[in-house]
Amino acid sequence: MVLNSEPVVETRDLSIGYLDEYDRVWWVVIGVNLRINEGETYCIVGESGCGKSTLGNALIGILPPYAETRGIIRIMGEEIVRDDKHCYWKSRGRIVSYIPQNPGKALHPFMTIHVQFKHLYRARGLRLDDRGVAEKASRILELVGLDPDEVLDSYPHELSGGMQQRAAIAMAVSTGAKIIVADEPTSSLDANLRLQILKLLRKIKEELGITLIMITHDLVQASKNCERIGVMYAGRIVEEAPVKEIFRNPQHPYTQLLLETVPVLGVVKELKTIPGEPPRPGEYPPGCPFHPRCPFRIDKCSREEPVLRKINGKHYVSCWLR
Amino acid sequence: MPVSLNYVVKRTVWALLVIIGVIVFSYIFLYLAPGDPAYIWAGRPRGVNATIAIMNARRELGLDKPLPVQILLFIKNVFTGNMGVSIEYKQPVSVIIWRGLTATLELLIIAYLIGVSLGVLLGIYSALKRNTRLDHGLQVLAITLANAPSFWLAIGLIVALAYLTGFTGYGRVDTRLAIATGFRPITGFYLLDSLIEGNIPVFIDVLLRILPPAIIVATYPLGLGIRMARALIAETLGEEYVKAAIAWGVKRRTVIWRYAFKGTIPSLTQVLGLAFAYSLVDAMIVEIVFGREGLGSLAYHIIGKSDFPLVIGLMITVTAFYIIVNTLADILQAMIDPRVRL
Numbered sequence: 173m174v175l176n177s178e179p180v181v182e183t184r185d186l187s188i189g190y191l192d193e194y195d196r197v198w199w200v201v202i203g204v205n206l207r208i209n210e211g212e213t214y215c216i217v218g219e220s221g222c223g224k225s226t227l228g229n230a231l232i233g234i235l236p237p238y239a240e241t242r243g244i245i246r247i248m249g250e251e252i253v254r255d256d257k258h259c260y261w262k263s264r265g266r267i268v269s270y271i272p273q274n275p276g277k278a279l280h281p282f283m284t285i286h287v288q289f290k291h292l293y294r295a296r297g298l299r300l301d302d303r304g305v306a307e308k309a310s311r312i313l314e315l316v317g318l319d320p321d322e323v324l325d326s327y328p329h330e331l332s333g334g335m336q337q338r339a340a341i342a343m344a345v346s347t348g349a350k351i352i353v354a355d356e357p358t359s360s361l362d363a364n365l366r367l368q369i370l371k372l373l374r375k376i377k378e379e380l381g382i383t384l385i386m387i388t389h390d391l392v393q394a395s396k397n398c399e400r401i402g403v404m405y406a407g408r409i410v411e412e413a414p415v416k417e418i419f420r421n422p423q424h425p426y427t428q429l430l431l432e433t434v435p436v437l438g439v440v441k442e443l444k445t446i447p448g449e450p451p452r453p454g455e456y457p458p459g460c461p462f463h464p465r466c467p468f469r470i471d472k473c474s475r476e477e478p479v480l481r482k483i484n485g486k487h488y489v490s491c492w493l494r
Numbered sequence: 495m496p497v498s499l500n501y502v503v504k505r506t507v508w509a510l511l512v513i514i515g516v517i518v519f520s521y522i523f524l525y526l527a528p529g530d531p532a533y534i535w536a537g538r539p540r541g542v543n544a545t546i547a548i549m550n551a552r553r554e555l556g557l558d559k560p561l562p563v564q565i566l567l568f569i570k571n572v573f574t575g576n577m578g579v580s581i582e583y584k585q586p587v588s589v590i591i592w593r594g595l596t597a598t599l600e601l602l603i604i605a606y607l608i609g610v611s612l613g614v615l616l617g618i619y620s621a622l623k624r625n626t627r628l629d630h631g632l633q634v635l636a637i638t639l640a641n642a643p644s645f646w647l648a649i650g651l652i653v654a655l656a657y658l659t660g661f662t663g664y665g666r667v668d669t670r671l672a673i674a675t676g677f678r679p680i681t682g683f684y685l686l687d688s689l690i691e692g693n694i695p696v697f698i699d700v701l702l703r704i705l706p707p708a709i710i711v712a713t714y715p716l717g718l719g720i721r722m723a724r725a726l727i728a729e730t731l732g733e734e735y736v737k738a739a740i741a742w743g744v745k746r747r748t749v750i751w752r753y754a755f756k757g758t759i760p761s762l763t764q765v766l767g768l769a770f771a772y773s774l775v776d777a778m779i780v781e782i783v784f785g786r787e788g789l790g791s792l793a794y795h796i797i798g799k800s801d802f803p804l805v806i807g808l809m810i811t812v813t814a815f816y817i818i819v820n821t822l823a824d825i826l827q828a829m830i831d832p833r834v835r836l
Contacts, residue, residue: 232741237624265743277734282756282830291752295744327832340738347742 198454218404233260406461529800578803596682609712613719640717767823
């Protein structure tokens, strides 16, 4: 694979906030710099409320109208967002696609899979008759491991959870977009299906040369599929490194604690939790956002905010102790 | 058609029970109310032979039998297609009611075509422009329209039209024009009839006369439509399937109509279906103010006339209307939402 030196997805000091009814902005994502290369699988890991879904929505272009953005998003070299100006129509469904968290809700309940594919092809400017849609959709449905004859004329509620997610993945792929953002694609599935869907994502990524951005709260899941992981806390990327590096040599106290919460098969140990609660979105503490929960904090942590610094190779961390 | 035999049977049995209940209660209330139908049937006789005439009338009407027998006989007649003869008009109740029903339904349908289409459009617009000044203005308008008493609005409109244009001609059609052009109602829906006959002058006349009352009746579905459509669209716009469609590049217009609006149709028909039945009463009041014939005028004229068959006939009609409208709303919901099986 030829790696493009230019990242396909790049953000510069991207901050996203939500306006409340008093016109105050609650910043949920703060100063995120991402550089994601072509063909890569990048995983954004964090607890719920850390801003990872908001970041994902910003990349896809489905932020609600009351969202405020600052900074730059560049996709395939094209500037999609600069501060509050954006031109998502260039990327949405053309370059960037989306795999939903809950496929049962992401497929329209009143339309057969066939009709939903028809709308997707129309959106790409393809004028196909019913047979054309069926033929084109069948190929993708087979790719995701579904039987087109069984699925095409079904309504979403007639499919099982796993089939719904496969259908949703098929739709995400059918847009022809080469960058796919998957927002917790397996969190609504049971353990067995979870593995199947992860395998499927890997297969599709390899066969179609897709750049995958996965958003998850599950480190184990992240480790199975990804090349690089960005750990998110309180709206910031606090550590970013290749998967092996993160597991072998976690640098940020939050990452270390997060790894200790992961149960290991065959090892009897008391499962740990991180003390305290994650800050509520938009109510992040001053200084290092993690300092109230950090067991290693020093005085400086509550006063000054650390920046993401390179410690070696591709490993970046924002902590005063490193 | 996603309607099972089970549903049809259940609905029918339930409808019949409701209608029987309505007959029984109406009959008992009419029986308890002051006034004597036999006296009116006999032609309000006075003098020495009055008692005999009234007694004869009473026997003729079957009012000499015990109350339970009277009610049972009435129910039997209704279900064999005999609604009886109006005491006041001495015409078959079915004929009188059909004439009134077509007039009222015509008004109601025109009103709903205006009210619902405009209301839903404005509601969707309001939802898309949420929290703008226009949205707030529309919401105030909607609440005002849905809650203003229609008889009062009707009087206001009549006065305003008379003052501004001098138009005071109400009723359903200009009788002289109808006779001059040889207009003969076929179905009883004058707009439809004049079109079938190709009688354009009468069509325009009927339309001009139906529009003012229709606008008044339309205020309720208009206001309700704006509020409901806004709330429901705002809700579906936040649905995951709308988000996914946008993310997959589906065009804005398709997302709004084929995804978001489609998702609201079942709830919308349920609410507007109920409102349609409610508006029947509204239309009945408005047509009295506008001096149109119809179920409302009919009910208004027989107040205090002890017209048992006609009153009960009206009750049955209104009840059946409610049942039919709600059943249709259910069926429409099942046709659109594949998860619903009736």
